[in-house]
Structures are given as structure tokens and as C-alpha cells.
Amino acid sequence: MKALPGERSAAVRSYLSIHKGAKAVEVAQALSKVGFDITPQFVYSLQTNDRKRKLKHGKRRAAILKRRIKVKKAIRRAAKLPRLRASDLYSISDIVAARKLADQLGGPARVAMVMSTLIALDKKDVSFEEEDGISAPLIDLSHNGLLSPLP
Secondary structure (H helix, E strand, O other): OOOOOOOHHHHHHHHHHHHHOOOHHHHHHHHHHOOOOHHHHHHHHHHHHHHHHHHHHHHHHHHHHHHHHHHHHHEEEEEEEHOOHHOOOOOOHHHHHHHHHHHOOOOHHHHHHHHHHHHHHHHHHHEEEEEOOEOOOEEEEOHHHHHOOOO
């Protein structure tokens, strides 16, 4: 009688689980005595495929563990970031003052341009001096760059 699909593999695996160090030839001979049509090559291929499956599972598990470690490191890094203090937050009066400045300069977009220029000037360590009501240096807001002062 012919074995059903999967019965031969299950028989080989159960035999190998009982006889751990059995060679493929021994497994094939023992199971052929019971009535299974098994060759040593079939046992070799089954062992190889099972080993590959375990390795693949191990690699997948290692990748998952690696991702978990990355997430834990990111959480630790985030925990080391400085916490916001009450002094770091904006008050309502700050927002009202910013709104008044926006109205004076012509809108929030203009304020953003002026502030980005101011930040760039702070990085270049440029100081402002008043000369006859005109600030020097003159600032080209369209390019966020510096122009030479008026003569």
C-alpha cells in the first residue's frame, strides 16, 4: 500500500527524534522494514531542508531582535533629550506680541523671512549699529543675504 503525502516525512522525523545520531542509511533500512518505501537520499534531503528551515527561522528571529534593539536604543536616546521647561513654552502674551509684529511687518510670511535672516546674522556674528536712524548693515530679505551699507 502506498503511503499518504507527508507520512514518509513524518515517519523519518519521528524516527530521527527517537534515534538522534542515526545515519540516513540506517533510517532508510529501519523504515523500509516497517513498510515505507524510503531511500537514503530522501532522508538526506529531508534533513537538509529541515536544517535550512531552522536557519531561516533563526535569521528571521535575529532580524526581529535587531529591530527591537534599535527601537529600545531610540527610546533611550529620546529619554536623554532635554525636557521642556515652563520657560521653553510660549505664553499668550508672546503670541500677542508676535501677532503685532506680524501686523507691523506685513504678515507672518514676512516675519518668517526676517527671523530666518536674523538667525543667519546671529550665526555670522554680525552686530547692528544705528547711524542716523538707519541700521547697518542693510539686509536683502529676498535672498537672506547681506548687502553693503549705504554710502
